Amino acid sequence: MDIHRYEKIWIGISLLFVLGLIATVTYGAVGAGVKTIGNQGGTVNPNDLQNTPFGNPGVRKVGPNHYAVYVVARQFYYQPGTGKPITVPAGSDVTFYVTSADVIHGFEVVDTNINSMAIPGEVSKFTVHFDKPAKYGIICNEYCGVGHGSMQGRLNVVPQSQFNLTEANQ
Amino acid sequence: MSTKQTYRDEFPETARAIRYLLAAAFVSVGVAGLFGMLQALFRTDYLRFFSNSDYYTILTAHGVMMAYFFTIFSLVAIFAWAVTRSLDRPFPNPKFTMGWVWLMIFGAVLTLITIFGKWIPGLPLKADVLYTFYAPMKASPTFYLGLALFVVGSWLAGYDYFRTWWSWKQDNPDERIPLQTFMALTTMLMWYLSSLGVAIEVLVLLLPWSIGIVKDVNPLLTRSLFWYTGHAIVYFWLLPAYLLWYTVLPKLSGGRLFSDPLARVVFVLFLLLSTPVGFHHQYLDPGISQGFKFVTMTTTMFIVLPSLVTAFTVVASMEHGARQRGGKGYLSWLRALPWEKPEFSAMALAGLMFAAGGFSGMINAGMNIDYRVHNTIWIPGHFHLTVGTAVGLTLMGASYWLIPQLTGKRLRLTKLAMVQPYLWFVGMTFMSNAMHRAGLTGDPRRTADPTYQDVSFHGIVGSMGEMRMQIALGGVLLFVSLLLFLAVITRTWLGERDGDIRVNGVIPPALSGPEDGPRVLDNLWLWMGIAILLVIIVYAIPFAGLIGQSGLFGSSPGVVPGWILSFG
């Protein structure tokens, strides 16, 4: 096939560039340790959340420095999150379990790389390490009905010394 | 008096079908464009005269009319022109052709009536589900039915292309497929393969569920079936624009296509890669493993390659034209291009904007960097550059060149036409750059009023207020540009047929013709076979898993249509 020399060089450069994109993203996953949400959360019956851990949403301690947060997204609020913020201590690993009780929602912690879908029937399971105390906002970024634009919550990372598990769940 | 026949003279019945399709396309873009401006002004709080609920109806209509109707009506028309022109024969059965044209129009009208049904007293139809219609949000059955009929119409269009080619092949057994027909056929093969997802989703699952025959659907399964089609559909929109950039833009530039064989290679690559990439719209979905997401990340990155090749070939063809027109130097040849001709400037500016849009697409394809941008307003920023401009503005430019040939009437209001592409480019620059920056602050897409009590967004470059202003300004400029386009087209269409259309429809041969490429490129069945194989390799196990996990019909909760819970 007759390809001009310049274009052959360009195709070679483009191929290297594409491989570079793939390499960068792979580095992000295995080097920098940013994991993609997978299917480890399993499934759940959205019509019967009462009889699952989501029947009692909130923060639990599951290890020395490891907490689990069960979040239910609904039209148009998060349980917990809306009204009462999700509270976790700084310096800990937090595993989120997020699902929806009705339609597809989003779970975006603004100004972070924490962003997940909340799909009825599925559990989104992901772990984050919170280094420093901070206050974050949570918004729903998937259209879920007329009240979508006011669906919001808060996530507070408090200093270890100020963290009280019971208070976090009241 | 010109003795040259126009396309209308040569193929009157096919021209008629194309005119109907383009008329439907222009009505769609006009109404949807108005809605787009209203959305931009509402979201940024510059002008609100309807409710949040109405915003979502308008957004649904905008998405459906732009992403489905404007694009697909236009592209089946462009392909109809390209196939008949390059094969030099009309579609064999005008009644059949008008049949699928009317089917598409009927389907579109049915869907639109359903969307607007919310505003029609006494009509119990609604579809505030956006153009992605994710279950368990439910629309009235006619919404899904209309879309299904529209898609079936597009399948029948492909049948017209194929059978016209087959009959040409009987008469020309040893010939290479003419390039424009090759492009139309490979695109349609890709569409047949990729539209299966949404066809199954709608016909087997959503429509029966909406009617009430089926009690539940599996939300993740339906969503995955949607995105099986949903990424490939952007290439269904894009490849007709590529056809115009490869086969018409060189001629408009005063030159010839740099390489026919590479153009074929590019289209084959799109046939192979367009479909097995869909999970990159679902990187943040639970229920789909990281492994499958990684696979589609690599296939998606590879699909960048044919676009990078296209950039070189098309720009080289333009450079050829500029130099034939007397351009000299390393970069000053750019000035020798016919920037005063709107058919040229629209396509050239569209291509330039696509270069930017391609970059934001690469970001979206990055499995982990997607966390920063997923479902933020960065995403609309991206696709207004790509489908909005690369495709939309190219179609407008092509219309300036084609409408005279299809109607036999010369272009009117040419001064307005001359300005229109530049206005579009400026408007889109404002709107899209602001959308990208706002997305990086976390500002969400698909939201009527993205202001929150508990949450604020912080811009790094520029403030939220300034970004809002640019979105609003851009939206208005784009609508004005659209009005200019529609004014030109309407005045032209209603003008007199006085014999001289002042368009030279002749396309010179490529610098490197089809004979410079191997015959295997024309082996459509080979490429289709590989495309099907790739889809099976990438999708079979994940879909089996999705069905195994929660069943074909899942257990979605009782549907609560959003509009019932009014937040006023």
Place this chain on the structure above:
Amino acid sequence: MSTEDVAEVQPGSVESPAETAGLDDGIEREIDHDEFDPIGTVILIGMYMLILIIMWTLMYFVEFLGHGPSIIG
């Protein structure tokens, strides 16, 4: 012989100059396949690739990786 893409009309050769005025796509001279090296394209597309690499690096390593907390499992 392909029926497609045949240049039927050389500017001015079949029709009168008045008829083709403005319709000849402004061609002053013809450049054929072997005479044409798209050096301008190389420069433009080289600039584009440079922009892509810089923007990707900035976006990935600063905007993304520099913007934790991130999902690590």
